[in-house]
Amino acid sequence: MHKVTCVVITTLLFAVGFSSASADQSEKLEFASALEETLGHFHALELNLDENNAVLAMVHATHPIAELYDLMRPTLQESDPELDAKIQTTLMELRTNTVNATREDAQKALDDARMIIEEARILIVGQDLSNNPMFKLALMKTLLETSAAEYAEAVENGTINEMAEFQDGSAFVWRSQQIFEEIKGDVPEDASMEINDLYSTLWQAYDERADPSDIETLVGGLLAEIDEITGVESVMRGPETYFENIESLLDQVKEQYANGMSEEALSLATKAYLDNYEFLEGPIAKHDTKLMEEIEVMLRQELRNMINEGVTSDKIDSHVDAIVEKLHEAAMLIGAEHEHKEQEHEEQEQQDMSPLQQVEFGIEPEDVVCDSGMELIIKTGNSSPACVKSETAERLIQLGWGTRPQ
Known part of the structure; x- marks a missing residue:
């Protein structure tokens, strides 16, 4: 398959019909x-x-x-x-x-x-x-993000404490790389080389049982490469977002279960754990391992078992309330600003253009503006801009992946 530019790829992929704004x-x-x-x-x-x-x-x-x-x-x-x-x-x-x-x-x-x-x-x-290559790239991102969370839970001080989670992380990295092999013919050659190099370094870090922060850095580099191809900037969620998502999903669990929709309630409870709480286990455990494990059991096992057993709605409500109380305690521990209210101002925030889109608009790479909490670095390979988390930028620079604009 012939190589094409990022601009053409993005145009063609959106023509196929994939849009992150589409609910379906x-x-x-x-x-x-x-x-x-x-x-x-x-x-x-x-x-x-x-x-x-x-x-x-x-x-x-x-x-x-x-x-x-x-x-x-x-x-x-x-x-x-x-x-x-x-x-x-x-x-x-x-x-x-x-x-x-x-x-x-x-x-x-x-x-x-x-x-x-x-x-x-x-x-x-x-x-x-x-x-659709755009869709496959989105799947890669999901797998890579989850892999980093699994690794953070598994490794500490160069030692694997949770082998199952370590294998989860490596299996998800493997699967993301398999997907990339299916579409790399549609990816610009320089981007393909960068991604391959990052995968090699990531696997080496796994072999060395590197610090989870190093794994997060390398995954962040891969996400930035994918963003450059798609023209869609990653939104790195903080702990407060996961807490809010869990509470929202648990509110829906109550509602669906009370309406007799037990299967929907079970799916929502599973999302609360797999898509959100798994990303909080590492940060919470740093402060209170016992609390992290208590919430995990309450959310991952007990709530789902109760739904499967068909207990009364009152018991589901009481158990959910107990989980939320524990979550508030955990949020305070890790310093996340967590309030149980609608965040209307977040819904009204306008998304900035991605680095690639800004360059296409005529902005010089060194003048690209990143979202709050993100820092601009210029990739060493092709001098293109990338926005990454501030704490990730320094480590990527040390790895030689990029430099700060002069």
């Missing part, structure tokens, strides 16, 4: 992200089977049905109940069909499961959008 396509991105994480767990399961590590193989065999399926279930049931039942059965039986089977039979079970995942992808996301 946002939902498809969310669904596809759950599929990609599932494939990441399949990969980790495969590696552990090769190493005859039944304990960790079991973890990765059960994670998709234990958590990710709940995110996908409402959409699957609405679109195709038969396929939903097929996926549920496949994921429920994955442990027995892999961990408790011969290696040959286990591989067949994994291959069959992958085929069913692809069947779901085509049904829900569609062939065109699934093959």
Whole structure:
């Protein structure tokens, strides 16, 4: 496939129909992200089977049905109940069909499961959008962001304390790189080289059990490269955003459960944990490991179990209120400004143009303006601008990835 410029890529990709402002396509991105994480767990399961590590193989065999399926279930049931039942059965039986089977039979079970995942992808996301490079880049970003959170929870002082989370992080990096291999023919050559170099450095950092801040720096570099291709600047969410998201989702859990929509409530509870609380576990644990674990159990296990058991709405409300109280305590610990109210001013804020769009508009790279909390650096390879978190900029400069404008 021939190489084209970033401007042409962006124009063509938007012509296909993907827009981050589209609710429908946002939902498809969310669904596809759950599929990609599932494939990441399949990969980790495969590696552990090769190493005859039944304990960790079991973890990765059960994670998709234990958590990710709940995110996908409402959409699957609405679109195709038969396929939903097929996926549920496949994921429920994955442990027995892999961990408790011969290696040959286990591989067949994994291959069959992958085929069913692809069947779901085509049904829900569609062939065109699934093959859209813009959409694939968005999936890469989601996987990379999640990988950094998993790594932060797993590694401390050069030691792996949580092997399952470490393998989650590496599996999601692996999957993001697999996606990139599918589309790098559509990416400008210089950007492709930068991304490949960053992946190599990231894997080296994994091998060295680097500090989580170094992993975040390298992931930030990859996100900046993707942003340069797409022309859409990443919004790096702080702790307060995750706290607000969790409370909003838990309010919806109460409402949906009270209205008899238990499956929707279960999906919302799962989103509160997987898409939000996982990113808070590391920061909270730095101050109070016991509190972090208490909230994790209450949100990840107890709330979801209560929904599955069909307890009364009053019990769900009381449990959610207890979780929120613990979250407020955690927010105070890490110094996040967390208030339970609508943030109307945030909705009215106007998004700035991305660095690429500013350059296209005629602004010199060194004069590009970044959003609040972001710092401008000029990439060493092609002198193009990138906006990254301030704490990330210094480490990227030390790595030789870029320099501050003169």
